[in-house]
Amino acid sequence: MASPDHLLSVPVQARSFQGRAAGIVTRVAAASIDFIVVIAILGAIYTGIAAVTFIVHPSSFHWPQNLGWSVPVVGFGIGVPYLALSWCTSGRSYGATVLGLRVLGRGGCRLGFGRALARAALCVVFPLGLFWxxxxxxxxxxxxxxLRTTAVYDWSAVRAPADRVVVGDQLR
Amino acid sequence: MISPTVSADVDGPVVVGAVAFRMPAAVDIGVDVFVSATRQAKAVGRVGFAVAAPLAGLALRPARLLQRRWSLASGPVRAEQGRQLRLAGEQQAVEFVSRWLPVIIDRALDRVDVTQLVLDHVQLERIIARLDVVGIAREVIDELDLPEIIRESSSSMASETVVGVRLRGVEADERVGRILDRVLLRRNSRVAADGVGPDGLA
Structure with missing residues (x-):
């Protein structure tokens, strides 16, 4: 039987579970990669601040000090838009891309910006919710x-049709 | 009544009854000429027949032979013979054309600037306008199976590593799910990633 077009880029042994809800291990791995990405962006920002400070005051170089609550606040400010824009555009962040996941809304549709923003905020504020x-x-x-969303296995380059998304025991 | 009696000597007059009369000499000459001519004709006829009979036989024999041979040879046999002759002729013609036609065309093309000929006499714009270039390109792309080529070209060691990590992740998801289902005493397990074995292979 010919495979659907969106599965052409997927290895044969992985086509059977495309569109099914992803498990905890894969999702935690993807979230960890996203966390590393946010930390890297945060580090790049503070490195940029230190570099600018060094250019302004070249007599001595020092990393920003007394950051306090600025780190989680900046991290929140970076992580939430990053995840929200990723989910409402392609449905996958960088971590989800590496692990082959895609976040979808009800019926396998792409998330709207509002729902993606709310999901991103909830994920950043309460990441332990993933362990449910x-x-x-x-x-x-x-x-x-x-928010009635789900994360599914989707290794294809394009988004799978909504009728191929499996949630629970039924095909939607 | 007097009974008629005829008597005659060799050189004498002919006697008929009581009347005797002499035959004219012209009659004897005519009889002699007639008899002599008859004998000569008979001799000539014999010679002529002896000469003409074999010739007539030769003249009639081909017709008889043809008739005899035609009666022996059936129609299908003659058709097969004719077909073989025709095929042999065709083969010879093909060999001749195959051998000499490229030489002739090559010699002719050497003397003609074909590119300039096309540029001078062919309206390329009209030909291109009549072609469905987009359709041809689409058919070519379909035949090439670009998605498969892209997938194969991008299947580097890095992508193989990613596939391995993903398959291990799916396998781990399944194991964790099964363990939790046992712990929670669930009768119906959760959505399974069908086709994924212990090694992540179908």
Whole structure:
């Protein structure tokens, strides 16, 4: 039987579970990569600040000090737009791209910006909600339950049709 | 009544009854000429027949032979013979054309500037306008199976590593899910990633 066009780029052994809700290990791995990405951006920002400070005062170089609450605030300011824009455009952040995941809304549709922003904020504020996935029959995190979203395996370059997304025991 | 009696000597007059009369000499000459001519004609006829009979036989024999041979040779046999002759002729013609036509065309093209000929006499714009260039390009792309080529060209060691990591992740998801299902005493397990074995292979 010929495979659907969107699965042409997917290895044969992985085509059977495309569109199914992803499990905890894959999702934590993807979230970890996204966390590293945000930390890297944060580090780049503070490195830029230190470099500018050094250019202004070249007598001595020192890293920004007394950061206090600025780190989590800046991290929130970076992480939430990063995740929200990723989910509402392609449905996948960098971590999700590496692990082959895609975040979808109800019926397998792409998330709107508002829902993506809310999901990103919830994920950044309460990342432990991800650990509800193994306890959920549908592999949903707390954020997914609240916002009716899901993260599915999707290794293809293009988004899978909505009717191929599996949540629970039924094809939607 | 007097009974008629005829008697005659060799050189004498002919006696008929009581009347005797002499035959004219012209009659004897005519009889002699007639008899002599008859004998000569008979001799000539014999010679002529002896000469003409074999010739007539030769003249009639081909017709008889043809008739005899035609009766022996059936129609399909003659058709097969004719077909073989025709095929042999065609083969010879093809060999001749195959051998000499390229030489002739090559010699002719050497004497003609074909490019200049086309530029002078062919309106390329009209030909291009009649072609469905987009359709041809689409068919070529379809035949090339570009997605497969892109996938193969991008299947580097890095992408293989990513595939391996993803498959391990899916396998780990399944294991964790099964463990939690046992711990929670669930009868119906969660959505399974069908086709993924212990090694992440179908």
């Amino acid at each position: 996935v193994p306890f959920s029959r549908d592999n949903r995190s707390l954020q997914d339950l609240l």
